[in-house]
Amino acid sequence: MIRIKARAPTRRLLSPGLPTAWGSVAITYKLACPLAQQNGLGARIVTSAVFFAVGTGLIVHVRRTLLRELRQMRKVAGAAQSVLLRPLPPRLDGLGVAAAQLSADRGAAIGGDLYEAIATEHGVRVVMGDVRGHGLAALGTVAAVLGSFREAAHDEPELAGVLRRLERALARHLRERARAEHPSSCRDPDNPVAEEFVTVLLLEIGRDGQVSALNCGHPWPYRLGGHGVEPLAHTEPLPPLGPFPLPADLTAAPRGELRPGESLVLYTDGAEDARDARGRFFSLPEVLAEAARAPAISPQTILRKVFAALLHHTRGTPADDVAVLILRNERQRAKCSEPSRGAGLCRYAAPPRGRDQPPQPAADDASLAAPP
Template sequence: MIRIKAGVPHRRRPRNSSRHSRCALTLGLPTAWGAVAVSYKFGCPLAEQHGLGARIVTSAVFFAVGTGLILHVRRTLLRELRQARKVAGAAQSVLLRPLPPRLAGLNVAAAQLSADRGAAIGGDLYEAVATEHGVRVVMGDVRGHGLAATGTAAAVLGSFREAAHDEPELGRVLGRLDRALARHLRERARAEHPSSGVDPDNPVAEEFVTLLLLEIAGDGDVRAINCGHPWPYLLCGQRVVPLSGAEPLPPLGPFPLPANPAATDCGRLHSGESLVLYTDGAEDARDARGRFFSLPQALAAAAREPSASPQAILRTVFTALLHHTGGRPADDIALLVLNNERAQQRAFLGARGTGRAATTHPQPTTNR
């Protein structure tokens, strides 16, 4: 239903007219203040006197004019900064959109901590989508951070959101991401060096992306392809173990991929267990004395909490990270937590169907 507000129709002022009036106001006020100061200096008899009282009055007038000018410029700059941050926040939310709290029976939580002050995202990327092939997840880390890294992350994420649904095999998804990255780097190199007129042979040779592709089937089986990225941690109760110890492939960008990259079987994610994907900024974070942050220790502490939900795990780990680095991480940090709650959901639905409360313990029987 569309609601239309009744009232007297009015003519909308053109956007260009509003912009011109704002610019005129911004330039006109300092000019008016300056004209008042000059007129006072040369036209007011008090300004031509040499007594102490006249000097105090003159200084006060110029001080007031200068203060007003500074306050006006500051107010204008703050207004423009707020507008720029609002636009940047909207663009960042489109690029690294919030993940749904539940995805095909998995409880999901993700967050990122950017090393750039005032930026919500940097060179880290993540996404999780439910497809007919299972829940597919990507976690990546672009070399460096800032606007250039954000553009590269956007190219990889855009390709994953399409390929994750279209390609039946993880290896083919990885091939799509590799081609998208190469195309993006060629276009960026052409934009940075437009005078050549041809595509460079080795565009932006130092750029690369570490990447982890993960697929969780309906029965909990986990398969992954790792391109130079840290392996996730598996939380089994209060135990924290790496998901796999297989040798990863090289990062995307500087080296060609194998012809048919095969996914690694990583076992099964059982009910109640969690996977924690992260970027290397988490384990590379140092304190003032140069000591590295222990991510497994922080995850073990989070798993001991009474409610070890993905959101609680993120909160505990990021609090420990900020405390360890003094609130100033040197690199972008991203974490994504996946908790398997499919068995609990099936038990709950079964209990609703039978009209009884589900229980995980067998009920005692009596012999008659």
């Protein structure tokens, strides 16, 4: 630590010292060297060579400085991404997981899309969202929503409670941002901060495979299974968070069962709104249908196919942020409960618990049974 601190002032002194030295060489040569005062061809060639060397040295120095700053910025961006959008584990409570994001801002690693998946005592809870706008300007809102979800997912017994916590966190963030950017914006309804909104999709996948969802203005995910590719639901979602309050009667709606071998593909609208040079939209269902034809395809493989097709469609320049999250039920069906008990629910065998999974409650007909 002492050695690093001692070198820092030296590096700062040497940084402007090198261009000054090159400039001194050029001026000294021009004023003091007799050859520089001559007009012959040989003298002109030597003078040109001296100034060419000086210019080349300055360009090399500037290039090295910019590359050093770029490497430092990439380290900072990588650290910010690892905190804001933490890498998801490949397996989460018996579900295979794969996720990635593509920012519309060139050189940015993160943007206005958000996602997270957490194993809780209530099941695996997932959030997928899209902040109004894109790129680096939306990072504050992304941080506020994700921070609230990571706490509420464990604390709230109902999915509706999680959504209300996200709404309060977003409102608090926008008020603080308005006071910081525009002190008078709290009394100005036309201020741009008042128009901010976030589309949010909340999912809860129980240990029996049952899926519950709350959707605020977000595209419904696709289900990949024996019936091909189909949306998880066809109902109209609630309005996005921000402009309108949530309804008083808010209950997560059941959306069927995610059976073993089936996958859910969550995405932001940047995927389906992406256009090619002719203005044609990207067909996400067609890409998913082609990927689903392969037997026992992994979430990572589906993710690679989607992003490869998307980048090919947009020629590597998407106009909006794109995030994709894939969940695959990799549990194995064991047996169903007896008809006399009236539930008809099935047990599933999950893989051994890893570090990313919470302690499992006692198994019953609606929960996971540990594998032998």
